Amino acid sequence: MTYYLGIDGGGSKTLAVVTDGAGHVLGRGVSGCGNHQLGAELADGSIRAAIQAAMEQANVNHEDIRFTAFGLAGADREADFHILRPMIAAMGFEHHHIVCDTVIGLRAGTKQPDGVVIICGSGTNCYGVNALGEEMQCGGFGYSFGDFGGGADLAVEAFRAVIRAWDGREKSTALTGPMLHMLGFETVEEMFHAYLDDYKRAPHTLAKLLFEVADSDEAARKILQRQGTELGISASAVIRRLNMGNDKFDLVMVGSVLTRGDSRFIAPYIEEQVKAVAPNCTLRVLQMEPVAGALLLAMEKSGQRVEAAVYDNLNADLAVKERNAEWALD
Structure with missing residues (x-):
């Protein structure tokens, strides 16, 4: 039997999955951070642990795996691949391929060879490939390098909103009560001093709270609106640079903030930016876990033709969990 291995290594979680050639999931393993930019030794250990768990559950060995595809956060530049190539090669898979996690997110979300993906998990990223195979990445390097948002930044924005309402710079916000409860404080003043004194x-x-109160809270809606606008700006930049404005393609939305949050508060602002430059683009929320894209990529790299049944089988086992059910910001 033919077996494939796909890995999705994110900033907070690494998921490895083994399937057969029909796309039936036979084993999976979960571990911690798989982003080498947060520590190469940490990422190496996490990726190995997830792979070992998946292979043990599937009862397969290295030589049984026909092809392995690694979709890794932080696989952005040649400097990153200088670290990743020897790290991954040392794991013992003869046939393997390494791409950024943006690539597997796009592959999992559309059946077309071209398209654009935006990721909003712990951070943000955007990637596109046009019909000619030309690629571009925009963002993924943090606030100082032009990005805004993802769970880390959104949490800070929510925290700031509560502080600013407390000290009178903004009007009161419905974020205050849930935030105090989540962090275990009685008052904002107590929270303020605890975080200031301990450099927390x-x-x-905290990003989850924005969605919980957005229906009734202007401060939360403004933060989420800014997130949507910024993601739309990134996607628009990729579309323009790749000359995709007149093309028909999917814009795939990936990451916990987009797949497990309420899209009403973000997606319209993404669409507003994107439709202005690519009116034939269709927005799609990712329906399968990004690791499915790694598995599809592994199959294609090995020469297997991916039939419709493979998509159905992968979706049956790797569908994105119910919205808001899990908030690991991968």
Whole structure:
């Protein structure tokens, strides 16, 4: 039997999955951070642990795997691949391929060879490939290098909104009560001094609160609107640079903020920016876990033709979990 291995290594979670050639999931393994930019040794250990768990569950060995595809956060520049190529080669898979996690997100979300993907998980990223095979990445390097948002930044924005309402710079916000409850404080003043004195940073889980109160809270809606606009600007930049304005393609939305948050508060602002430059573009929320894209890529790299049944089988086992059910910001 033919087996494939796909890995999705993110900033907070690494997922490895083994399937047969029909796309039936036979084993999966989950571990921690798989982004080498947050620590090469940490990422190496996490990727290996996830792979080992998946292979043990599937009862397969290295020589059984026909092809392995690694979709890794932080695989952005040649400097990154200088680290990743020997790291991955040392894992012992003869036939393998390494791409950025943006690539597997796009591959999991559309059946076309061209398209654009925006990721909003712990951070943000955008990638596109046109009908000629030309590629471009925009962002993925943090606020100082032009990005805005993702769970980490959104948590800080929510925290700031509560502080600014407390000290009178903004009107009151419905974020205050849920945030105090989540962080275990009685008052904003107590929270303010605890975080200031101990040099704490707002935990990324605070991002979830923005969606919980957005229906009734202007401050939360404004933060989410800005996130949507910024993601739309990134996608628009990729579309223009790749001359895709007149093409018909999918814009795939990936990452916990987009797949497990309420899209009403972000997607319209993405669409507003994108439709202005690519009116034939269709927005799609990712329906399968990004690791499905790694598996599809592994199959294609090995020479296998991916039939419709493979998509159906992968979707049956790797569908994105119910919205808001899980908030690991991968």
